[in-house]
Amino acid sequence: MDVIEFAPTKEQYAWTFGGVDPILRIKPGTLMRLWTEDAFSGRLRSPSDRPGEALDMREVNPQTGPFYVEGAEPGDTLAIHFVDLEPARDWAASATIPFFGGLSTTERTALLHDPLPDLTWIYQVDREREVVVFEALHGDLRLDLPLEPMLGTVGVAPAGREVRTSLVPDMFGGNMDTPEMRAGATCYLGVNVEGALFSVGDGHYRQGEGEACGTAVEGAMNVTLIVELIKGKAPLWPRIEQDEHYVVVGSARPLEDAWRASQVGMIDWLRELYGLDRLDAYQLLTQISEAPLANVVDANYSAVTKVAKRLLPKGRAYGGMHRYLREQARI
Amino acid sequence: MDVIEFAPTKEQYAWTFGGVDPILRIKPGTLMRLWTEDAFSGRLRSPSDRPGEALDMREVNPQTGPFYVEGAEPGDTLAIHFVDLEPARDWAASATIPFFGGLSTTERTALLHDPLPDLTWIYQVDREREVVVFEALHGDLRLDLPLEPMLGTVGVAPAGREVRTSLVPDMFGGNMDTPEMRAGATCYLGVNVEGALFSVGDGHYRQGEGEACGTAVEGAMNVTLIVELIKGKAPLWPRIEQDEHYVVVGSARPLEDAWRASQVGMIDWLRELYGLDRLDAYQLLTQISEAPLANVVDANYSAVTKVAKRLLPKGRAYGGMHRYLREQARI
Amino acid sequence: MDVIEFAPTKEQYAWTFGGVDPILRIKPGTLMRLWTEDAFSGRLRSPSDRPGEALDMREVNPQTGPFYVEGAEPGDTLAIHFVDLEPARDWAASATIPFFGGLSTTERTALLHDPLPDLTWIYQVDREREVVVFEALHGDLRLDLPLEPMLGTVGVAPAGREVRTSLVPDMFGGNMDTPEMRAGATCYLGVNVEGALFSVGDGHYRQGEGEACGTAVEGAMNVTLIVELIKGKAPLWPRIEQDEHYVVVGSARPLEDAWRASQVGMIDWLRELYGLDRLDAYQLLTQISEAPLANVVDANYSAVTKVAKRLLPKGRAYGGMHRYLREQARI
Amino acid sequence: MDVIEFAPTKEQYAWTFGGVDPILRIKPGTLMRLWTEDAFSGRLRSPSDRPGEALDMREVNPQTGPFYVEGAEPGDTLAIHFVDLEPARDWAASATIPFFGGLSTTERTALLHDPLPDLTWIYQVDREREVVVFEALHGDLRLDLPLEPMLGTVGVAPAGREVRTSLVPDMFGGNMDTPEMRAGATCYLGVNVEGALFSVGDGHYRQGEGEACGTAVEGAMNVTLIVELIKGKAPLWPRIEQDEHYVVVGSARPLEDAWRASQVGMIDWLRELYGLDRLDAYQLLTQISEAPLANVVDANYSAVTKVAKRLLPKGRAYGGMHRYLREQARI
Numbered sequence A, B, C, D: 001m002d003v004i005e006f007a008p009t010k011e012q013y014a015w016t017f018g019g020v021d022p023i024l025r026i027k028p029g030t031l032m033r034l035w036t037e038d039a040f041s042g043r044l045r046s047p048s049d050r051p052g053e054a055l056d057m058r059e060v061n062p063q064t065g066p067f068y069v070e071g072a073e074p075g076d077t078l079a080i081h082f083v084d085l086e087p088a089r090d091w092a093a094s095a096t097i098p099f100f101g102g103l104s105t106t107e108r109t110a111l112l113h114d115p116l117p118d119l120t121w122i123y124q125v126d127r128e129r130e131v132v133v134f135e136a137l138h139g140d141l142r143l144d145l146p147l148e149p150m151l152g153t154v155g156v157a158p159a160g161r162e163v164r165t166s167l168v169p170d171m172f173g174g175n176m177d178t179p180e181m182r183a184g185a186t187c188y189l190g191v192n193v194e195g196a197l198f199s200v201g202d203g204h205y206r207q208g209e210g211e212a213c214g215t216a217v218e219g220a221m222n223v224t225l226i227v228e229l230i231k232g233k234a235p236l237w238p239r240i241e242q243d244e245h246y247v248v249v250g251s252a253r254p255l256e257d258a259w260r261a262s263q264v265g266m267i268d269w270l271r272e273l274y275g276l277d278r279l280d281a282y283q284l285l286t287q288i289s290e291a292p293l294a295n296v297v298d299a300n301y302s303a304v305t306k307v308a309k310r311l312l313p314k315g316r317a318y319g320g321m322h323r324y325l326r327e328q329a330r331i
Helices: A255-274 A278-288 A317-330 B255-274 B278-288 B317-330 C255-274 C278-288 C317-330 D255-274 D278-288 D317-330
Strands: A003-006 A024-026 A031-036 A063-069 A077-087 A091-095 A120-126 A131-135 A142-146 A150-155 A186-190 A198-206 A221-230 A239-241 A245-252 A301-308 B003-006 B024-026 B031-036 B063-069 B077-087 B091-095 B120-126 B131-135 B142-146 B150-155 B186-190 B198-206 B221-230 B239-241 B245-252 B301-308 C003-006 C024-026 C031-036 C063-069 C077-087 C091-095 C120-126 C131-135 C142-146 C150-155 C186-190 C198-206 C221-230 C239-241 C245-252 C301-308 D003-006 D024-026 D031-036 D063-069 D077-087 D091-095 D120-126 D131-135 D142-146 D150-155 D186-190 D198-206 D221-230 D239-241 D245-252 D301-308
Touching: A003 A024, A031 A063, A031 A198, A063 A221, A077 A150, A077 A198, A077 A317, A091 B278, A131 B278, A142 B278, A150 A186, A186 A317, A198 A221, A221 A317, A239 A317, A245 A255, A255 A278, A255 A301, A255 A317, A255 B255, A278 A301, A278 B091, A278 B131, A278 B142, B003 B024, B031 B063, B031 B198, B063 B221, B077 B150, B077 B198, B077 B317, B150 B186, B186 B317, B198 B221, B221 B317, B239 B317, B245 B255, B255 B278, B255 B301, B278 B301, C003 C024, C031 C063, C031 C198, C063 C221, C077 C150, C077 C198, C077 C317, C091 D278, C131 D278, C142 D278, C150 C186, C186 C317, C198 C221, C221 C317, C239 C317, C245 C255, C255 C278, C255 C301, C255 C317, C255 D255, C278 C301, C278 D091, C278 D131, C278 D142, D003 D024, D031 D063, D031 D198, D063 D221, D077 D150, D077 D198, D077 D317, D150 D186, D186 D317, D198 D221, D221 D317, D239 D317, D245 D255, D255 D278, D255 D301, D255 D317, D278 D301
Parallel strands: A003 A031, A024 A063, B003 B031, B024 B063, C003 C031, C024 C063, D003 D031, D024 D063
Antiparallel strands: A031 A221, A063 A198, A077 A186, A077 A221, A091 A120, A120 A131, A131 A142, A150 A198, A186 A239, A239 A245, A245 A301, B031 B221, B063 B198, B077 B186, B077 B221, B091 B120, B120 B131, B131 B142, B150 B198, B186 B239, B239 B245, B245 B301, C031 C221, C063 C198, C077 C186, C077 C221, C091 C120, C120 C131, C131 C142, C150 C198, C186 C239, C239 C245, C245 C301, D031 D221, D063 D198, D077 D186, D077 D221, D091 D120, D120 D131, D131 D142, D150 D198, D186 D239, D239 D245, D245 D301
């Protein structure tokens, strides 16, 4: 297996999906050890940092990539298998950012309120106990929260000649912010341009579903992944396969449309896997769907539809790609 | 403990929250063994039944109740603890109903499409293996799905002199359709009128999150519950306490507003439990929230915010009411 | 023509659609001279009144009615023609109410902001110049705004045994808050219960489209109307006919669903009037629709679809009812 | 005044805002005579054309431009004054496109319905009578509809390094599809990149508010405009000034957020013009706003807030730019 290690310099960060020249060319089957900076570009380091001043909103969510995958053509499917997500620092940060977040007025949910206070929380990582430590800014509550690393942002160059900021999730993936994107998962993305041009970033040491305030426990991450290419079969919306679950992520506003997109995406997947009639798949999904929200923040919301494999007949998604990659990862 | 058994006749079904005289008066602390008819009023019994013809949409979701709780006054909190939910039949039904459901045009998401086909699925219950059996209408797929009984509808009379159909969820509870409403859970509802006038119904032998097609595995249910009364402390939105989780249910459209209501409701609850600052609670919830959707169907959508007790300091919601009721249930 | 005059005492106000005994029985064809109190129940009278303290939100939008229309049965259509709307006071009031309004966090668009300031604006009426006078609370801007009286609330008892607060618009009409409901207009509402039980209220001396802050220039009104009954033909959503326009009002959330309901409602009406194919009506409406929003406030949003009669062939809606009532009004 | 004439060849069409090299450099103050192709790229020419086959959705809404305006820097304001919009053909087309339109299931409002039929309507232009002729596909209804030319798409390169398809409206303008963009109007857009890089396209011979089916009476257009540059003062959302009205266009989903953005945008403008307090501006706008929807189609919805100048004190937006351009146009 080809192995590539890559950590971008600050000048090499990508801030968009599409619109950036590839930083590396790789062959399908390559294992990559990547480093990703945190979503704040490392600018929040102390509870005294004021996000409204410290952040430059044009330079958040730096991406590691994009990578050109040889042979990838529009209509193909990129499979990115996450072998390992390892926090690269002993601390992480979270914040409230003015006019940003699910429970705040924003540029689009435009109301007449003043912004909420902009505050920074710093979390210490305790690797031994596998926790991050929440410390209240007011009062003395401290809580150990399990370390559950995930990647907020995984995506390819968009279709239709578009270039999108790394803050946005959509059909091309992007800033989906779902805890389902964790070690052991395989993400399937439809390829829109030659070489696919995928990138990753926005590591979270943990995150709740919905990501209410808009920022998780944000930290630099060592990401180990394997890239594979499937000819054709591009899904409309990003799919994730885990050992135990099939997952589809829809991104849209209002939130019911994100959910609808993910549900219809799963109905399509169930039909591909089992030859089900559309209304039978609708009925079955109604009784077995899990629906843990991903993010309800700003530009686009992401909703997850998830089904447990144990409830279903044996399936072989993409010719058994996930199992194959799991085995490759163990080598 | 007072024990009451009650099964309504067809003439005794309630079709609304509010607007119906109480069928019984009970004292706080009463254990009730109730029977609830299925959401179709028992009218779908075979895959050959056409819901568009067989159903009368003015007579769906029949409620068992309402019950007048002595001493309950506006501003109080009703605690309903579900001791047991036991399927009362060996079969259950689900259906697609014309212009109804989350992935269909409806009266409000009004589009120009013809309705989807109206179909009925019948599920056999296998009590020994604790499953219901899905049978595809087209093709021969059969699947065992775990029996996971829950109640779709639990509510009190609404505020503001309103009377609402039993199809609608809102601040008064109602047709929330969340799988969190299962045996072992305690539901807290704010009281709006003297006697609270609560009722229950809409038993589901199982349901996926979101309840896409609008109907779960609908079946008659034997419901055992204990009712208690807490003076004052009425929550704005329904709360549920389980052994392992705190849950808040928000109901609104668009879906992001249902989610926002449930998130702010949980922030309020965390502040009550731990004296947290509002923004600290926002930050903490961002990292620990679970957000399994309840229903995205028609009149109002319901979103769930859920947090695991194991992540939090010891709390004593409502003076330890849930633990007390758990113990009462074991007597 | 039967003529009835009626002004309710405070004890006679209705606060809901449905759930109230009729205050009068009238025959179809009756001309009524009614008085309606303002939406604040007359409680805001000075810029020093603080709405958060002065208002009781359970007693806003008092209705004059309900009136039992003899012979009206479910499925029939009530036609209410507004002959005249005459301000009954020389002043009117508007206000910002905590957690209420289109550009504020509310119970449903639940965010973490403090409420906006609660303020009262008093408008003087200058009947001679036919204006109301806006006076800024800060600074000294004074503006004459044309007096354009309309009724915010016109409705019948809802279907499905429901009782709804007079703050809510829906299929039964209610608090639609559209400037289209002015003198010279005929409102068509589907009848849901025997006698229809219609009521009116919430006079506005003028209102912008969208009613952003949630309260118009609210004033007591002398309302002259004629009631007629059309057997059958109940429209799904409220319709309004003016000399120059056909209008349909849809109420739902999110706002696109209110708009969709009103658009499909108008497509249905165009098909009834001209025998148009559904897709031809869709195409035609796309090119001729006017879409002035009604209200984007709280419980339900109302969107208007409006088409100019001059663009269409001659039509005879409801057998020429509007023209007939216009003539009756002149007698 | 510099005068430039430009008609793009097919190879010169732009399909995005941003991401395209300028086709011409112009000085502020230039008068341009441009030709724009129709939104279908001229591919629909007969009622027998099936849009699902005839159209390539990657090549719709061709733009004429982008033009580099000398001296334009981020934070500046581009003023584009439309001197004249003149239909360039004697016919125009409209269509229903599969999975596209406000009353159809789409990729995002993802439901399980089959697409609506894809149909083409051809409108003949009668210049003498100044009408376009609607002809029903089923039945024989023919209607003269007034010719009311407007431009669907006016925009600059987006902020944040983004490139957006010409189908999308947002803060940079784009496919707003508002009938307010007509001859005599001045559009103010915030500049995001050096040279502004504006383009125009998507001429409509007429369009209803909301543009329900997603396509207006689409036709090639001769566009005469004057471009001016205002240093600084970039508005967040596109503004339009007409002789009689101020207009702000907000674009977002759900539709209430588009409306909120346009309302807050107008409150900001009123504050700039008259030094009004924010809540006074909220109150005033509530009573004088017009809110004619622009489009409720697909990727982003656009809502308009409009106020009549006659209701306001004399204002001098952007130093009287609109009046100056009106005079220039007459030279």
